Amino acid sequence: MNSSLSTVMQCGYYDNGVCRSCTLMGTPYDAQISSKDAHARALLAAYPSAQWLPAMLSRPEAFRNKAKMVVGGTIEAPTLGILDATQHGVDLSACGILETGLRAAFDPIKAFITAARIPPYDVANRRGELKNVLLTQSATGELMVRFVLRSTEALSRMQKHLPNLLPALPQLAVVTANLLPEHKAVVEGDEEVLLAGDETLAMRLGEHVLHLRPASFFQTNTDIAKALYDQAREWIDEAEAHNVWDLYCGVGGFALHVAAPGRKVHGVEVSQPAVESARLSAAEAGLADVTFAVGDATGLNAETTIDAIIVNPPRRGLGDKLCATLEATKAETIVYSSCNAVTLARDLEMLPSYAAERIRLFDMFPQTDHYEIMVLLTRRN
Incomplete structure (x- = not known):
């Protein structure tokens, strides 16, 4: 290249x-x-x-096909990015190494978090629900979005408001909730709940198509x-x-x-x-x-x-x-x-x-x- x-x-x-x-x-x-x-x-x-x-x-620039965003802030103003030294959210939605399709997805995802009333996880006080948002973009621009939750408490609200997220992000191919009940320094848990779309994200590379499941490894x-x-x-x-x-x-x-x-x-x-x-x-x-x-x-x-x-x-x-x-x-x-x-x-x-x-x-x-x-x-x- x-x-x-x-x-x-x-x-x-x-x-x-x-x-x-x-x-x-x-x-x-x-x-x-x-x-x-x-x-x-x-x-x-x-x-x-x-x-x-x-x-x-x-x-x-704009080469990274994955975004692993820690959720911070509040329901009304969620942040997607990292946590600072005081465990407060720092928004990195404009990160320039991410592919443009990932960056374009952040605002609709924040609006969905607010509409579904999913409280960001408070690391210091160990309360809240939404820990991370994990995104992967295929070579053809389709997206897999995974919401890493502490429990199933928000699932019914998420399913209720998904019909509003899907038109806002028509390139969504896979939407899941990943359950991580433990308070530990890992990105995701073992249980995955399919909320919408397919079970795999099709990553087309020339004449070949690789099927990526939510926890699959693929180069960034x-x-x-x-x-x-x-x-x-x-x-x-x-x-x-x-x-x-x-x-x-x-x-x-x-x-x-x-x-x-x-x-x-x-x-x-x-x-x-x-x-x-x-x-x-x-x-x-x-x-x-x-x-x-x-x-x-x-x-x-x-x-x-x-x-x-x-x-x-x-x-x-x-x-x-x-x-x-x-x-x-x-x-x-x-x-x-x-x-x-x-x-x-x-x-x-x-x-x-x-x-x-x-x-x-x-x-x-x-x-x-x-x-x-x-x-x-x-x-x-």
């Missing part, structure tokens, strides 16, 4: 000290990329023969997520792999994108809802040779016949057990997609049978020092 490297994003919230989440706000975009590139190269300096591909750039930057999937597909195609495993497959983004005639792809993911979503996407696409199973990635059997393996672990990385299993397989190719170059570098040291052939940085998180990085590993002769 092309982006103006000279872009400098300004944010009034940051300048006024209201929100400092974007630690590189005000830094020229080219300087951000240079800093991330230098950080990655220093961590992976042990692989001097690897080819570094040009970094995949993002839009510096849609364009960069698509670029990651496309890069993996290019490398898997080059390897002419016939049997591919996708570990930590989530809702199946990598698995679905690398599917091809004559190729069997199998995804493994610990989350049952994510696997159900992946299976739905594969079935809709008619991909009979793409299968998914609920399981722990570390349980991979080294004796399984695999040509290529895709791994996309959480920030903690693969760990010594899975690295040892990968070493013991006969897979010729590993595509390692990482959100933490520190644990990536550690894991690569535990994979001495593989050589790092190519490396590419993907700027998933502009305005911060975080990034994604993908490495093509091939088995040494």
Whole structure:
């Protein structure tokens, strides 16, 4: 994706000290990329023969497809944003890193909170109902909105006033209430109540559609997520792999994108809802040779016949057990997609049978020092 490297994003919230989440706000975009590139190269300096591909750039602004907004204020004047040091709500409705469709949804949502008389949760006094509002925007502009509540007390009023919210936000595809009765520092609870719309948000990426359930994980930057999937597909195609495993497959983004005639792809993911979503996407696409199973990635059997393996672990990385299993397989190719170059570098040291052939940085998180990085590993002769 092309982006103006000279872009400098300004944010009034940051300048006024209201929100400092974007630690590189005000830094020229080219300087951000240079800093991330230098950080990655220093961590992976042990692989001097690897080819570094040009970094995949993002839009510096309006790139984030998710908004996790803490609710504060009052019924008459709710805030959506964060809490300050005194646990009072700070409204961040104009946050510039959010996609424009998310920002446009905030005022109708506030009006709905007021109309349905849903009291914002008071953290200090542990009373009130509405804790968070979680939004996700699809690539085609549809929205999933989740209201995180302390109890079911407001549900009947919410259902009564939903007919007024839906016309105000015609792009709403999924509306749920999530129940989080405990007073603890988490964003959502385990129970979800569908209030309106479908059970999943359809995230269309080119010819593929990923179905996102309310608790599903999906990358926060849609364009960069698509670029990651496309890069993996290019490398898997080059390897002419016939049997591919996708570990930590989530809702199946990598698995679905690398599917091809004559190729069997199998995804493994610990989350049952994510696997159900992946299976739905594969079935809709008619991909009979793409299968998914609920399981722990570390349980991979080294004796399984695999040509290529895709791994996309959480920030903690693969760990010594899975690295040892990968070493013991006969897979010729590993595509390692990482959100933490520190644990990536550690894991690569535990994979001495593989050589790092190519490396590419993907700027998933502009305005911060975080990034994604993908490495093509091939088995040494």
